[in-house]
Amino acid sequence: MSIQNHLSRLNVELLNGSLKSLLNDTLARAIGLGVGFVLWTVLAAQFPRELLPTPAETVGLAWGLVTDGTAWIHISTTFQSLFWAFIFAMLLGGTLGVLMGLNSYGQNFFTPAVNIGLSIPGLAWAAVAFLVFSYESIALGTLRYAPVVAATLTVFPYVAINIWKGVENIDHDLLRMADAFSISRRRVLWRIVLPNIAPQIFSAVRFGLAIGWKVTIIAELFAGSAGVGFKLEHAYQIYQYEEAWAWAAVFLGIIVII
Amino acid sequence: MSSRELQSTSRESGKNNNAGSIHIEQLSKEFDTAEGYELVFDNINVDIEPGSFVCLLGKSGSGKSTMLNIVSGILEPTSGRVRFETADGTGDVTLGHVFQSPRLMPWDSNLKNIEFVNENNPNYTTEVGKKQLDLVGLTEHYHKYPGQLSGGQRQRVGIARALSIDPEVLLMDEPFSNLDEITAEELREQLLDLWSEMNKTVFFVTHDMTEAIQLADRLLMLGDGEIYGDLEVPIERPRRIDSDAFLKFRQKAIDTFNSIDED
Numbered sequence: 409m410s411i412q413n414h415l416s417r418l419n420v421e422l423l424n425g426s427l428k429s430l431l432n433d434t435l436a437r438a439i440g441l442g443v444g445f446v447l448w449t450v451l452a453a454q455f456p457r458e459l460l461p462t463p464a465e466t467v468g469l470a471w472g473l474v475t476d477g478t479a480w481i482h483i484s485t486t487f488q489s490l491f492w493a494f495i496f497a498m499l500l501g502g503t504l505g506v507l508m509g510l511n512s513y514g515q516n517f518f519t520p521a522v523n524i525g526l527s528i529p530g531l532a533w534a535a536v537a538f539l540v541f542s543y544e545s546i547a548l549g550t551l552r553y554a555p556v557v558a559a560t561l562t563v564f565p566y567v568a569i570n571i572w573k574g575v576e577n578i579d580h581d582l583l584r585m586a587d588a589f590s591i592s593r594r595r596v597l598w599r600i601v602l603p604n605i606a607p608q609i610f611s612a613v614r615f616g617l618a619i620g621w622k623v624t625i626i627a628e629l630f631a632g633s634a635g636v637g638f639k640l641e642h643a644y645q646i647y648q649y650e651e652a653w654a655w656a657a658v659f660l661g662i663i664v665i666i
Numbered sequence: 667m668s669s670r671e672l673q674s675t676s677r678e679s680g681k682n683n684n685a686g687s688i689h690i691e692q693l694s695k696e697f698d699t700a701e702g703y704e705l706v707f708d709n710i711n712v713d714i715e716p717g718s719f720v721c722l723l724g725k726s727g728s729g730k731s732t733m734l735n736i737v738s739g740i741l742e743p744t745s746g747r748v749r750f751e752t753a754d755g756t757g758d759v760t761l762g763h764v765f766q767s768p769r770l771m772p773w774d775s776n777l778k779n780i781e782f783v784n785e786n787n788p789n790y791t792t793e794v795g796k797k798q799l800d801l802v803g804l805t806e807h808y809h810k811y812p813g814q815l816s817g818g819q820r821q822r823v824g825i826a827r828a829l830s831i832d833p834e835v836l837l838m839d840e841p842f843s844n845l846d847e848i849t850a851e852e853l854r855e856q857l858l859d860l861w862s863e864m865n866k867t868v869f870f871v872t873h874d875m876t877e878a879i880q881l882a883d884r885l886l887m888l889g890d891g892e893i894y895g896d897l898e899v900p901i902e903r904p905r906r907i908d909s910d911a912f913l914k915f916r917q918k919a920i921d922t923f924n925s926i927d928e929d
Contacts (some may be wrong), residue, residue: 584740588738589763591783599771
């Protein structure tokens with residue numbers, strides 16, 4: 409057998425192997441999801457339809473919200489809050505993380521704030537934000553800020569921790585090399601510092617989006633005037649439990665996409 | 667003007683291709699430690715001729731790397747100064763650095779690593795970078811990443827990077843100490859070839875006497891805060907480490923090196 413034939417056979421085997429593994433993983437997930445749906449269906453049969461609809465009915469209702477445009481309006485509102493919360497959390501957490509990573513004074517100065525921030529759940533920030541913004545909301549229309557503030561305060565400590573660890577672990581030998589060759593700070597930032605902390609930045613973005621989305625929804629439940637969380641709470645308040653389940657399905661769908 | 671300023675000036679002017687001389691004048695360095703001030707060396711005076719290859723030897727903690735860092739401008743001396751002279755009389759010198767570990771950016775290709783240090787070199791082109799990699803025998807590795815190379819190949823990239831800025835003075839801090847002996851030997855030969863082809867002054871720190879005698883025109887020995895040994899190497903090149911002349915001089919150098927313990 410020629411080397412080329414051997415290599416192409418090896419490639420096919422590797423491709424088959426990874427394809428098989430991917431199919432196995434997908435199958436396992438599909439089975440897990442299927443079992444969940446079956447359990448939900450069985451459970452739904454024990455309750456009145458108005459209280460707990462079946463998965464099929466819930467997905468149907470959620471699809472209806474998507475196709476008639478209602479879902480998009482509120483998803484867009486929630487995403488606007490998430491967007492601003494994410495920007496503020498990245499700016500605040502990123503700045504703190506850099507200051508903590510640069511020297512021990514910065515680390516000691518900000519560690520209590522970050523630790524306290526980590527220990528406070530998003531639910532508590534949502535309640536606080538509601539109390540603060542509902543006071544003036546009627547006059548100023550500031551209630552829409554509550555989800556942004558709650559999500560920002562919940563997410564920034566995670567961002568700070570990630571960036572801190574990234575800056576702390578920068579390869580100082582590379583910085584010394586750049587210093588020896590008299591490389592400008594701007595070039596050092598772009599070519600050494602940012603690539604060095606890129607994994608931590610990506611991690612902070614992933615955490616920030618996932619946690620931020622959940623907290624934004626929770627804050628909307630308490631203090632929103634629009635958005636997916638607000639609609640979920642609103643449906644619950646007017647006893648439209650099926651619709652509440654449908655909004656929960658929309659929420660879960662977006663979590664899966666994120 | 668500090669060496670750093672001299673270096674920057676030289677890069678901006680874009681001129682080059684002459685070896686520079688190094689003048690270490692009344693150089694002292696002490697560190698502020700928890701136990702008080704610790705003197706590393708005091709009142710050191712050394713002149714290094716342009717185009718010469720000088721090895722600085724010393725035991726661990728003798729201050730070899732500290733002196734190299736002061737010469738390179740990374741550290742400030744407590745007193746004294748380091749002055750450079752060039753053939754054109756300007757004193758504008760470009761310093762090339764080769765470190766103990768190559769200090770390459772793993773996310774950039776070898777060529778990109780070389781391009782990185784040529785920020786202020788108007789004469790640099792991709793072709794210059796490729797030529798430097800050719801000179802160190804890495805023609806096939808322009809676009810490979812440091813992680814795809816062996817330790818010896820990575821150190822070659824480090825040497826190519828230092829040479830790419832066309833320095834008048836090459837500062838090398840135990841560059842082969844982390845390599846196996848066969849690879850280190852290959853790189854020493856390659857370095858000597860490059861040195862004989864290019865007109866560079868080399869200031870090379872090592873703790874390996876055989877390596878120092880193989881490479882250098884002159885050996886400086888640092889210990890107890892002073893240069894206590896200064897020997898010209900009177901052996902013709904190429905040098906064979908098993909030749910009588912080499913072995914005889916090596917013994918003399920070792921005796922001088924150890925003399926500080928016998929005082």
